[in-house]
Amino acid sequence: MLLSISLILILGMFMGWICQKIKLPALLGMLITGVILGPYGLNLLDGSILGISAELRKIALIIILTRAGLGLDLSGLKKIGRPAVLMCFVPASFELLGMILLAPKLMGLSVLESAVMGAVLAAVSPAVVVPRMVKLMDEGYGVKEGIPQLILAGASVDDVYVIVLFSTFVGMMQGEGASILKFVNVPVSIFGGIAIGLLLGVLLAYFFKKVHIRDTSKVLIILSISFLLVVIEDKLTTAITFSSLIAVMFIGIGLQKKREAVAERLSVKYGKLWVAAEVFLFVLVGATVNIEYLGKVGSKAFVVIIGALIFRMFGVFVCLLGTGLKRKERLFAMVAYTPKATVQAAIGGIPLALGFACGDTVLTMAVLAIVLTAPLGAFAIDLSYKKLLNKQ
Template structure:
C-alpha cells in the first residue's frame, strides 16, 4: 500500500509538472498516471487502495468544496441571480436531451438506456472547475461580474440534480415506478442540505469565537463534521433526501459570511491540503479508466460525446441570455462548463453492476467523456480566461 501511494504521488507530481511545462493542465498528467498505474494497465496500485478509492476521491472532493465555500462571497452570488439557478440544471437537461436524441442513432440503444447514459455524462466536474474558478477569483478575472462565482454555484448543485435523475432512471430500468415524489427529491435534497449546512456553520462560528483553538485544529474539526454530513447522506437518503456535499459548501459559506478573517485563514489551510488531495483524486479517477472499453467503443462513441457536448454548450448559452455578460464572457462560461470527471467515475459503472443490457456501453461512454472533456475543458479555461475575461 505504501509503495502504491509513493508511486501515485511521485509519478503524479512528475507527469503533472511535465504537462505544465508543455503549457497543458497538470491534471492531464495525473489522469495519465492513474491510467498507467491502474488495474487495466500496469496494475501497480494496491487493491487495498482501489477498494477505498471512492472514499478517497470523496475526501478530496470535500476538501475542494470546503475551500470553495470559504472563498465564495454570497453577496457576489446574489448579484448573479437567475443565471446561477438556471446553470444548476439547464445545461445538464440539454445534455441528457442530446443523448436521448443521438445515442439510439449512434449506438443502437433504447431511449431509456440513452437517458441513463445522459444522466451519467450530464454532470459537470466540481473537482476540475472549482480550483480553476478559485484561481480566477484570486487573480481578479471576471470577478466584477461574478463570473467565477456563477460557475462555482452551478457546478456545486448540478451534480445533485443529475445524480437524483440517474437514481430515478435506473430504478425505472429495473421495473420500479416513477412518481411525483421521486422528482421532489431534488429540491428537498437542496433545501435540507443548505439548511443543515447553515445551522452547522453558525454553531461552529460561535464555538470558534468562544474557544481558542489553532487554525489547524479548526480545519480538522470542519473536516470531521464534513465526513459526518456525507455519512448522513449515504445512510439516511431513503428516509429523507439530503445532499451532504451541498451542506458542506453551505457550512463553509456561512463561516465566510459570519467570520471573514477566520474564513481567509482556513481557506489557506485547505489550499495546502488540496495539493495532495488533487493528486490523489485525479490519479484514482484515471485508475478507473478501462482502456479496453475506451478503444472498443469506436468512432461513433467519440462523436456522440462531442455531439451531446454541443447540446450542453447551447444550454449554458440559453442560461446567460438577458444577462450583462458580453459574448466573450458567455463563451468563457460555455468552455468552463465542459469538464467531466468525478461523477462519471463514481456512477459510470453502476448500470453494468446492476446488470443492465447497455451497462458496458454506458461505462465506455462515461470513460470517454472523462478522457475527452476533463483535459479539453481544463485546457480551454487556462488558455482563454485572460483573453475572454476582464481583469478587475
C-alpha cells in the same frame, strides 16, 4: 499501501509538473499516472487503496468545496440571480435531451437506455471545475461579474440533479417506474444542504470566537464535521435527504460571513491540503479508466459525446440570456461547464453491474467522456480565462 501512496504522490506530482511545463493542465498528467499505475495498466496500486478509492476521492472533493465556500463572494452571484438557479439543471437537461435524440439513431440504443447513458454523462465534474473557479476568484478574474461563483455553485448542484435522474431511469429500466418523490427530493436536498451548512458555519464561527484554538485544530474540526455529514447522507434511507457536499461548501460560506478573518486564514490551510488531495483525486480517477473499452467505440461515439456537449453549451447560453454578461464571458461559461470526471467514474459502471444490455456501452462512453473532456475542458479554461474575463 505505503508503496502505492508513494507512487501516487511522486509520479502524480511529477507528471503534473511535466504537463505544466508543456502548457497542458497538471490534471492530465495525474490522470495518465492513474491509468498507468491502475488495475488496467501496470497494476501497481495496492488493492486496499483501490478499495477505498471512492472515499479518498470524496475527501478530496470535501477539501476543495470547503475551500471554495471559505472564499466565495456571494455578491456577484446575487447580482446574476435567476441564471444561477437555471445553471443547476438546465445545461444537464439539454445534454440529456441531446443524448436521447442522438444515441438511438447513431448507437442503436432504446430511448430509455439513451436516457440512462445521458444521465451518466450529463454531470459536470466539480473535481475539474471547482479548483479552477477557486483559482479565478483568488486571481480576481470575472469575480465582479460573478462568473466563477456562478459556475462553482452550479457545478455543485448539477451533480445532485443528475444523480437523481440516473437513479430514476435505472429504476424504470428495472420496472419500478418513475418516482415523484425522487424529483421532489432534488430541491429539498439542495435547500436542506444549504440550510444545514449555513447553520453549522454560523455555530462554528460562534464557537471559534468563544474558544481560542489553533487554526490547524479548526481545520480538523471542520473536516470531521464534513465527514460526518457525508456519512449521515449515505446512511439515510428516507425518501427525502439532503446534499452533504452542498452543506460542506455552505459551512465555509457561513463561517466566512460571521468570521471573515478566520475564514481567510483557514482558506490558506485548505489550499495547502489541496496540494496533496488534488494528486490523489485525479490519479485515482485515472485508475478507474479502462483503456481497453476505448477500442470498442467507433467514430459514432465521438459524434454522440460532442453532439451532446453542444446541446449542453447551448443550455448554458439559454441560462445566461438577459444577463449583462458580454459575449466572451458567456463563451467562457459555456466552455467551463463541459468537463466530466468524478461522477462518470463513480456511476459509469453501475448499468453493467446491474446486467443491463446497454451496460458495456454506457461504461465505454463514460470512459471516453472522461478521457476527452477532463483534460480538454481544463486546458480550455486555463488557456482562455485571462483573455475572456476581466480582472478585478
